[in-house]
Amino acid sequence: MADLVSGNAAIGQSGGPTAVINQSLAGVIEGLRAGLANTGHVKRVLGMRHGVRGIVKPGGEGLVDLTSIPADRLERMARTPSAALGSTRDKPDEAYCQKILDGARAHDIRYFFYIGGNDSADTCRIVSEKAAEAGYDLRCFHVPKTIDNDLLENDHTPGFPSAARYVTLALMGDALDNASLGGIKINVIMGRNAGFLTAAASLARGSASNGADPADRPAPHLIYLPEVPFSTEAFLADVEAVYAKLGRCQIAVSEGIRDETGEEIGPKLMRGAGEVDAHGNVQLSGSGALGDGLADLVKTGLTPAGGKAPRVRADTFGYIQRCWPHPSSVDAEEARAVGRYAAELAARGDRSASVIIIRTSNAPDSYASACGRADLSAVARRTRHVPAEFISGSNDVSAAFHAYCRPLVGDLPTMERL
Numbered sequence: 001m002a003d004l005v006s007g008n009a010a011i012g013q014s015g016g017p018t019a020v021i022n023q024s025l026a027g028v029i030e031g032l033r034a035g036l037a038n039t040g041h042v043k044r045v046l047g048m049r050h051g052v053r054g055i056v057k058p059g060g061e062g063l064v065d066l067t068s069i070p071a072d073r074l075e076r077m078a079r080t081p082s083a084a085l086g087s088t089r090d091k092p093d094e095a096y097c098q099k100i101l102d103g104a105r106a107h108d109i110r111y112f113f114y115i116g117g118n119d120s121a122d123t124c125r126i127v128s129e130k131a132a133e134a135g136y137d138l139r140c141f142h143v144p145k146t147i148d149n150d151l152l153e154n155d156h157t158p159g160f161p162s163a164a165r166y167v168t169l170a171l172m173g174d175a176l177d178n179a180s181l182g183g184i185k186i187n188v189i190m191g192r193n194a195g196f197l198t199a200a201a202s203l204a205r206g207s208a209s210n211g212a213d214p215a216d217r218p219a220p221h222l223i224y225l226p227e228v229p230f231s232t233e234a235f236l237a238d239v240e241a242v243y244a245k246l247g248r249c250q251i252a253v254s255e256g257i258r259d260e261t262g263e264e265i266g267p268k269l270m271r272g273a274g275e276v277d278a279h280g281n282v283q284l285s286g287s288g289a290l291g292d293g294l295a296d297l298v299k300t301g302l303t304p305a306g307g308k309a310p311r312v313r314a315d316t317f318g319y320i321q322r323c324w325p326h327p328s329s330v331d332a333e334e335a336r337a338v339g340r341y342a343a344e345l346a347a348r349g350d351r352s353a354s355v356i357i358i359r360t361s362n363a364p365d366s367y368a369s370a371c372g373r374a375d376l377s378a379v380a381r382r383t384r385h386v387p388a389e390f391i392s393g394s395n396d397v398s399a400a401f402h403a404y405c406r407p408l409v410g411d412l413p414t415m416e417r418l
Helices: 022-035 071-078 092-107 118-134 160-180 198-206 232-246 265-269 289-302 329-347 399-409
Strands: 005-015 042-046 063-065 109-117 139-144 184-187 222-224 248-254 312-316 352-361 369-374
Touching: 005 022, 022 042, 022 071, 022 109, 022 312, 022 329, 042 109, 092 109, 092 118, 092 160, 118 139, 118 352, 139 329, 160 184, 160 198, 160 248, 160 329, 160 399, 184 198, 184 289, 198 222, 198 248, 198 399, 222 232, 232 248, 232 289, 265 289, 289 312, 289 399, 329 352, 329 369, 329 399
Parallel strands: 005 042, 005 109, 109 139, 139 352, 184 248, 184 312, 222 248
Antiparallel strands: 042 063, 352 369
């Protein structure tokens, strides 16, 4: 018989919303109903408004009772993008986590589920350790979520396949626009430290075809990841070579590209100081500064003396990548599954864990995955990067990445040109 404790369960959502984060919320609720609530070990299921902010508010003002939410409403919520409970960017320190533990005590919360990235895993870790030190039996479970795909131990993370699908479709349409009118098009894609989402732009080519000469590749012709040192001189040479041969060039570039010293390119190209977030990072995602800076660089660098500047445009995808309401079907299923599995781990008597996704098959037309567990410390505050075998040279990704990512995004349309 599993070693279980009786009390209430709390669920929260943290960090950037995604197209499928509510699938995970629904999965936890369903898993609790089938397990711990069914056996009487969970009395009430409480949702934390705006993540851990909800549990630290006095008088239970930040908590909403989800115990009896009707199945049809739960299903509609699961299929709705963005965080239904609201989210937070708070990164709790030791003192904040003590307040979380105090909130758990005040509301007899014995099972704590937090849906988010590596900072959310770290919150679970600290709260779990503080509860153990205080002799309070609190079971803490991290449910993975991030479009950046940067959680260790996971083959990939819920939220990434849907965002990758959006990027793929956007680049497919943008490539046709670029082919119709010519010129140079720069697309800046999310990913400050990990380039998985930018790499997904390669799926717009329709196959794993690439080559040493970027002009011989289907668009996007050039892909730049933060894992590869970025040289403005090499970038200009790459763009010029493609443009000279084709009269056009489509580029996918990560917002987090860095030079050989590790300094981010975006802030270096900004005309002003740039907006700084609460953690001291120069704001990249919504500013358009990197795209504008690269466009200016190309116009200046590729305009012949006394001649006409090439047509250059830049788009910064920003937040629109996160919650596009047409998710990958694989993503929706897996996001629901990791939520259910977190509740199953709790029902087995596990005291703390991070749920992970394991790829069990990648054969053509037979992709499959399963859920597993990892220790919180293996995921918390760690960043996974695009591995070397997924990268090809300084401006492309490999066929291995295509094989890895293609099954995740779902069916793609077939395009035709005259």
